[in-house]
Amino acid sequence: MVSELPWDSKTGALKRELAEGMMNPACKCALEAALQIKETHGAHITAVAMGPPMAEEVLYEALALGADKGVLLSDRRMAGADTLATSQTLAAAIKTVSPDFDLILCGCRTIDSETAQVGPQLAEELDIPGAADIETMTLKDDLLVMERLLDDFFEVLEMRTPALVTVSTSGYTPRYPFFTGIEDAFAKPDITVMGTSDIGLNPDCVGMKASPTRILDVYSTTANKTNVVLKGAVKRIVADLFNAYGDKIGGAMGKDLQTHEHESS
Amino acid sequence: MNDETGSEIWVFGDYRNYFQNRVTLQLLAKARDLSRKISARVCAVVFGCGIDEYVAEYAAHGADKIYVVDHPGLERYQIDAYVALMERLCRERSPEIVLVGGTGFGREFAPRVAKRLKTGLTSDCIELYIDDEGILVQTAPAFGGNLMAVIVTRDRRPQMATVRPGMFQELPHDYEARAQIVRIDPPADPPPERLRVIRSDRRPQTDRKLEDARIVICGGRGMGSKAGFRKLFELAQLMGAEVGATRPVVYSGWANHDALVGQAGKQIKPMVLFSFGVSGAIQHTAALTGAGFVIAVNKNPDAVMMKMADVAVVADAKQVCSAMIKELRKRIRP
Numbered sequence: 001m002v003s004e005l006p007w008d009s010k011t012g013a014l015k016r017e018l019a020e021g022m023m024n025p026a027c028k029c030a031l032e033a034a035l036q037i038k039e040t041h042g043a044h045i046t047a048v049a050m051g052p053p054m055a056e057e058v059l060y061e062a063l064a065l066g067a068d069k070g071v072l073l074s075d076r077r078m079a080g081a082d083t084l085a086t087s088q089t090l091a092a093a094i095k096t097v098s099p100d101f102d103l104i105l106c107g108c109r110t111i112d113s114e115t116a117q118v119g120p121q122l123a124e125e126l127d128i129p130g131a132a133d134i135e136t137m138t139l140k141d142d143l144l145v146m147e148r149l150l151d152d153f154f155e156v157l158e159m160r161t162p163a164l165v166t167v168s169t170s171g172y173t174p175r176y177p178f179f180t181g182i183e184d185a186f187a188k189p190d191i192t193v194m195g196t197s198d199i200g201l202n203p204d205c206v207g208m209k210a211s212p213t214r215i216l217d218v219y220s221t222t223a224n225k226t227n228v229v230l231k232g233a234v235k236r237i238v239a240d241l242f243n244a245y246g247d248k249i250g251g252a253m254g255k256d257l258q259t260h261e262h263e264s265s
Numbered sequence: 266m267n268d269e270t271g272s273e274i275w276v277f278g279d280y281r282n283y284f285q286n287r288v289t290l291q292l293l294a295k296a297r298d299l300s301r302k303i304s305a306r307v308c309a310v311v312f313g314c315g316i317d318e319y320v321a322e323y324a325a326h327g328a329d330k331i332y333v334v335d336h337p338g339l340e341r342y343q344i345d346a347y348v349a350l351m352e353r354l355c356r357e358r359s360p361e362i363v364l365v366g367g368t369g370f371g372r373e374f375a376p377r378v379a380k381r382l383k384t385g386l387t388s389d390c391i392e393l394y395i396d397d398e399g400i401l402v403q404t405a406p407a408f409g410g411n412l413m414a415v416i417v418t419r420d421r422r423p424q425m426a427t428v429r430p431g432m433f434q435e436l437p438h439d440y441e442a443r444a445q446i447v448r449i450d451p452p453a454d455p456p457p458e459r460l461r462v463i464r465s466d467r468r469p470q471t472d473r474k475l476e477d478a479r480i481v482i483c484g485g486r487g488m489g490s491k492a493g494f495r496k497l498f499e500l501a502q503l504m505g506a507e508v509g510a511t512r513p514v515v516y517s518g519w520a521n522h523d524a525l526v527g528q529a530g531k532q533i534k535p536m537v538l539f540s541f542g543v544s545g546a547i548q549h550t551a552a553l554t555g556a557g558f559v560i561a562v563n564k565n566p567d568a569v570m571m572k573m574a575d576v577a578v579v580a581d582a583k584q585v586c587s588a589m590i591k592e593l594r595k596r597i598r599p
Contacts, residue, residue: 025548084384120380213385215414227572231566246596
């Protein structure tokens with residue numbers, strides 16, 4: 001849990017830096033999928049991150065695992081971007097850095113705002129076919145065959161590259177970096193930091209200015225919890241628990257737990 | 266033809282798992298509620314082939330008007346075709362609000378529609394209301410459910426939101442209710458099917474016991490061993506509860522993957538949640554947003570899960586589990 005509200009009430013922007021420094025679990029799975037394609041078909045992998053300068057850490061991690069190049073989109077003007085603005089920024093970066101890409105892989109969702117929107121919106125922005133929540137994929141020339149379980153339907157899907165896939169956390173198990181990989185990543189890191197003008201965007205096209213949504217307020221769901229702490233002898237605690245909350249627990253069970261003779265207290 | 270004035274609230278008719286998943290009906294009820302404040306008409310929008318039974322259901326559950334595109338080419342849920350149709354209808358008829366069920370398909374469909382219309386979308390809303398200026402105020406979890414963000418789309422239309430199943434209550438079936446049915450022809454030149462569905466087989470219905478349980482008992486590594494974890498089932502049986510597990514527990518083989526509660530597993534919304542020996546990793550707590558009263562048991566009073574709880578019991582999780590089993594046997598009358 002974050003001890004400080006990761007939100008700037010003046011600007012209305014989420015402070016991503018409090019959650020930075022770790023790669024999203026789903027993004028690790030997306031990188032794993034990329035690494036497997038690289039191993040079987042040969043590929044050049046560019047890892048792209050957008051965030052404050054310290055987000056560079058995840059790019060080191062990606063390089064240590066086997067990505068060939070890292071691109072960090074870091075510019076104050078990009079702050080406060082919602083998914084619409086983010087997808088526009090990422091698309092511009094991809095067109096600048098790697099215009100002849102074959103495949104874009106994204107984690108199916110992030111763990112901070114977990115909207116799962118950026119991937120599908122990026123496919124729209126790049127005007128390429130896209131598929132979400134993919135568990136496995138195989139590539140034959142420019143044909144990508146994918147499987148997913150969605151809404152109780154097992155689906156086999158096909159599309160032609162260039163395309164975009166958001167990778168679910170259930171199909172790929174991320175690998176751990178070898179020590180040599182970590183050494184290499186830090187010895188000769190190929191990481192480029194780019195700002196708004198580097199990717200050919202007008203400042204009005206990034207960050208909060210380009211975001212139709214506004215955050216009015218952020219509140220903690222735990223702040224209004226009374227958080228009663230019970231400690232001491234286990235038997236005593238359990239009796240206290242049922243005495244104080246027997247109505248709530250019994251209500252959910254559909255049974256009456258209240259009337260009980262306390263023979264041993 | 267279009268004689269009515271006034272705004273419309275649209276609900277995307279997601280009927281693929283109609284009998285298990287009532288999210289469209291739940292959204293129609295919510296739309297009814299929202300419509301009062303802005304005097305809007307509640308409209309369902311449904312695409313498919315041979316879908317009259319759903320049209321009738323939506324009419325009976327709160328829709329004033331139903332836009333229907335019924336065509337063999339739309340028999341299967343197909344992302345490119347569905348997005349293009351929704352985009353076109355939104356451009357032609359300018360709805361004020363569009364609500365989409367947070368199913369797997371909805372979560373892929375809604376962002377694409379929002380992107381094409383260059384409007385805002387808030388996913389997984391747990392609360393929606395209209396403020397005094399007539400703006401849709403959307404509350405959605407952020408940072409693994411520890412925080413709630415209150416979000417608006419002020420200047421663009423439609424205002425879009427997705428909502429997970431089970432967040433709102435559907436209206437009772439009203440046999441007398443009648444809706445205006447607007448049948449729309451599919452486009453003469455449908456967009457190319459860039460993502461092709463080769464196979465789509467219904468899987469045996471996934472067990473939804475955990476998602477729908479009134480009481481859930483979640484166990485973490487603090488239960489110590491597989492035998493320790495099994496004790497939770499004994500407690501669950503006494504309470505009529507379901508047992509959930511954290512990822513380390515599933516990885517250790519103490520519980521099946523079906524029991525995984527978390528980002529990669531199931532979302533739960535019990536009235537009462539017991540959490541035994543769970544530290545509270547964000548991947549787990551993200552799935553607890555809908556839980557009502559939370560009782561956490563952990564030796565470590567500083568565990569995140571303990572801070573999130575209404576009642577934090579500082580004690581060994583296994584011992585508390587055993588003591589609760591004893592206490593309940595005394596308290597439950599035969």
